[in-house]
Amino acid sequence: MKQKVGEEYERLSxxxxxxxxxxxxxxxxxxxxxxxxxxxxxxxxxDVYWEVNRNNKIQKFLVEAKDRKRPITKGEMGQFIxxxxxxxxxxxxxxARSGYQKGAIEFAKGYDxxxxxxxxxxxxxxxxxxxKLELRIGVKESSKPYSSIVINGYEKxxxxxxxxxxxxxxxYDKDNNII
Numbered sequence: 001m002k003q004k005v006g007e008e009y010e011r012l013s014x015x016x017x018x019x020x021x022x023x024x025x026x027x028x029x030x031x032x033x034x035x036x037x038x039x040x041x042x043x044x045x046x047d048v049y050w051e052v053n054r055n056n057k058i059q060k061f062l063v064e065a066k067d068r069k070r071p072i073t074k075g076e077m078g079q080f081i082x083x084x085x086x087x088x089x090x091x092x093x094x095x096a097r098s099g100y101q102k103g104a105i106e107f108a109k110g111y112d113x114x115x116x117x118x119x120x121x122x123x124x125x126x127x128x129x130x131x132k133l134e135l136r137i138g139v140k141e142s143s144k145p146y147s148s149i150v151i152n153g154y155e156k157x158x159x160x161x162x163x164x165x166x167x168x169x170x171x172y173d174k175d176n177n178i179i
Contacts, residue, residue, distance in 0.1 A: 006065070006066065006067045007034075008067070009065055009066075009067030009097065009118075010033055010034070010047045010048060010065045010067075011033055012065075012118065013047065013048050013063060013065040013095050013118060014031050014032070014033045014047075014048045016118060017031045017048055017050070017063065018031040021050065029050050029051075029052065030050065031048060031049070031050045032046075032048070032049045032050065033047070033048060033049075034046075034047065035048075035049035037049065037060070037062070037087055038087075039083070039086030039087045039088075040086050040087075040088065041086055042086065044062075044083045044086065044087065046062045046063070046064075046083075047063055047064055047065045048062075048063035048065060048095075049061065049062060049063065057089065058089055059089055059090075059091060060087060060088075060089055060090040060091065061090070061091050061093065062083065062084055062087065062090050062091070062092050062093070063092075063093045063094075063095060064080045064083075064092070064093075064094045064095070065095045065096075065118075066094075066095070066096045066097070067096075067097050068096060068097060068098050069098055070098055071096070071098050071099045071100050071101045071104070072094065072096045072098075072099070072100045072101065072104045073101055073103070073104055074101060074103035074104045074106075074107050076104065077094065077100070077103075077104040077107045077108055077113070078107060080092060080094055080113065081107065081108075081111045081113060084111070084113065085111075091112075091114075092111070092112075092113040092114065093113070093114045093115075093116065094108060094113055094114070094115050094116070095115075095116045095117070095118050096115070096116075096117060096118075097117065097118060097119045098117075098119070099117055100115055
């Protein structure tokens with residue numbers, strides 16, 4: 001059977017959402033590809049689809065995935081908005097490899113459509129960003145109490161932990177003296 005144009009990108013989008021939802025939601029959610037959903041007026045083919053039952057109300061998530069060499073147009077966004085509006089209790093997410101034209105972005109915002117890009121990183125994505133951080137942390141034994149230590153953004157209060165690694169770090173009290 002011949003694969004339709006864009007199907008590989010749709011399946012990639014499905015896998016990304018499946019993995020994302022595995023960690024975000026405390027539920028076992030099946031993310032479907034090429035799903036048919038009945039709307040108020042007609043049936044619709046949905047590239048990526050899942051449902052979540054919250055407080056006995058089904059929320060439907062519809063994803064349009066476009067693998068284009070050009071940005072998504074306002075017209076393409078409008079077609080997707082019509083689909084989302086035809087299907088009750090639905091939320092729209094549009095994924096595109098090549099971004100969106102300004103009119104498409106404004107249209108999406110007006111109808112609360114979430115827009116995403118799923119693509120390889122570009123050089124400008126890293127401008128002004130730290131590219132590498134190497135951090136080695138260990139703790140040596142100490143009998144002295146300390147005021148606090150911050151590890152991974154969390155402040156720990158009490159005595160120093162013993163022999164976590166061979167490496168050592170210096171721990172400072174509230175007056176910035178080494179303990």
